[in-house]
Amino acid sequence: MRAPHFKKWFARLPALNLPQRLHTLAALQPAAGLAQVTALIGQLGAAQRRCPACACERYHRHGQANGLPRYRCRACRRTYNDLSGTPLARLRQREKWLKYLGTVVASTSVRTAASQVGVHRNTAFRWRHRFLERAKHDRPQLLNGxxxxxxxxxxxxxxxxKKLNRPARTRGGRAGKRxxxxxxxxxxxxxxxxxxxxxxxxxxxxxxxxxxxxxxxxxxxxxxxxxxxxxxxxxxxxxxxxxxxxxxxxxxxxxxxxxxxxxxxxxxxxxxxxxxxxxxxxxxxxASRYLSNYLGWRWALDGNRIASAEQLLRIAIGLIHSQR
Structure with missing residues (x-):
C-alpha cells in the first residue's frame, strides 16, 4: 500500500466499531508475530551463523526465500538460512510460533493449544516436540556443593x-509384574x-x-x-x-x-x-519415547526459569545454533 492510501486508511480507524476493531487486530496479529520471530532469528543467527553442512563461518548473502535471507557457504558452496539443519527447518506458519509457545509456557494440552492457535492438533503435537528437541539440553554443566x-x-x-510389542492395556493400566x-x-x-x-x-x-x-x-x-x-x-x-x-x-x-x-x-x-x-x-x-522432552520442558518451567514465549524461542534458537 502506498503512503497516501495508508494515511487515508489509518485516518478512518477511529470510525470502526468494537467488532471491526477486534477483527482488525486479529488480522494484524499474525503479521506482527511473524515480524518478531523473523527479527529474533536474524538477531541470534548473526552472532553465530555458520554452514550447517561444513561448519564454515565464511558466507555471503544469496537472496531470500520464505521470508528469511539465504546465505551461500564460501567453502562448500551450499546455500542455507538461519534455520537450516535444525528441528525448526521447514516449519511453516512462523507467524503463529509465539502464540503457540505461549501455550507451551502455560503447559496446555495438544488439543487446547491447537484450538487457541488455529492449527491442526497433529501440527500442535509436532510443534511441541520440534521446539523441545533442543531446548531440553539447556541444563547446568555441573552440580556443585x-x-x-x-x-x-x-x-x-x-x-x-501403530504396532505394540505387548498386549494393549487400558489407559492408566498397571504393570503385569510386581x-x-x-x-x-x-x-x-x-x-x-x-x-x-x-x-x-x-x-x-x-x-x-x-x-x-x-x-x-x-x-x-x-x-x-x-x-x-x-x-x-x-x-x-x-x-x-x-x-x-x-x-x-x-x-x-x-x-x-x-x-x-x-x-x-x-x-x-x-x-x-x-x-x-x-x-x-x-x-x-x-509415550516413553518422548519422556526426555517432557523432562526438559518441566525443567524449563521450574522456578519460573522460562516465563514468556519470546524467552523460550530465544533459548531454542540459541541452543540449536550452539549444537551445529
Missing amino acids: IAEADEMYLLESQKGA GISCELDCILVARDRGGQTIDAVVGRGALTAAHLARHLLPRLDRQVLLVSDGHAAYRAFARQHGIAHQAVDLRAGVRLRRSTAGAIHVQNVNAYHSRFRQWLSRFRGV
Whole structure:
C-alpha cells in the first residue's frame, strides 16, 4: 500500500466499531508475530551463523526465500538460512510460533493449544516436540556443593505407536509384574541445593551403577557431596569413582541427618519428583519415547526459569545454533 492510501486508511480507524476493531487486530496479529520471530532469528543467527553442512563461518548473502535471507557457504558452496539443519527447518506458519509457545509456557494440552492457535492438533503435537528437541539440553554443566540424587519410575507407554510389542492395556493400566521390572521406565534426577537440576531416562528396570556412571558422573563436580537414599547402586558408584557420598535410610524412617557438611536429606529431589508427576498428569499419558522432552520442558518451567514465549524461542534458537 502506498503512503497516501495508508494515511487515508489509518485516518478512518477511529470510525470502526468494537467488532471491526477486534477483527482488525486479529488480522494484524499474525503479521506482527511473524515480524518478531523473523527479527529474533536474524538477531541470534548473526552472532553465530555458520554452514550447517561444513561448519564454515565464511558466507555471503544469496537472496531470500520464505521470508528469511539465504546465505551461500564460501567453502562448500551450499546455500542455507538461519534455520537450516535444525528441528525448526521447514516449519511453516512462523507467524503463529509465539502464540503457540505461549501455550507451551502455560503447559496446555495438544488439543487446547491447537484450538487457541488455529492449527491442526497433529501440527500442535509436532510443534511441541520440534521446539523441545533442543531446548531440553539447556541444563547446568555441573552440580556443585551438596547434590541429591534419586530415581523415580513410570509405567512404560507406547502411546501413539501403530504396532505394540505387548498386549494393549487400558489407559492408566498397571504393570503385569510386581515391584521394579522391565515394564517401568527409570528416570534419574539429581539436584543440588542451588536448584540446578539434571535428569535422564536411563532405561527400563532397576537403576544400576553403570547408569549412574553414564548419566550422572559427567555432570558432577569432583568436590561434590552426593546424597541419596540407601540404594546400593549409589554406594557402588561413589566407591568406584571416588565421590564423597552420604545416604539416608528412608526405610528406617530417617529422613534428615545433620553433618559437618550440612543437612543430609533427599527432600529437594523428592519434591521435584512430586511436582513433575503432578504436572505430567495433565497430559493423560505420555509415550516413553518422548519422556526426555517432557523432562526438559518441566525443567524449563521450574522456578519460573522460562516465563514468556519470546524467552523460550530465544533459548531454542540459541541452543540449536550452539549444537551445529
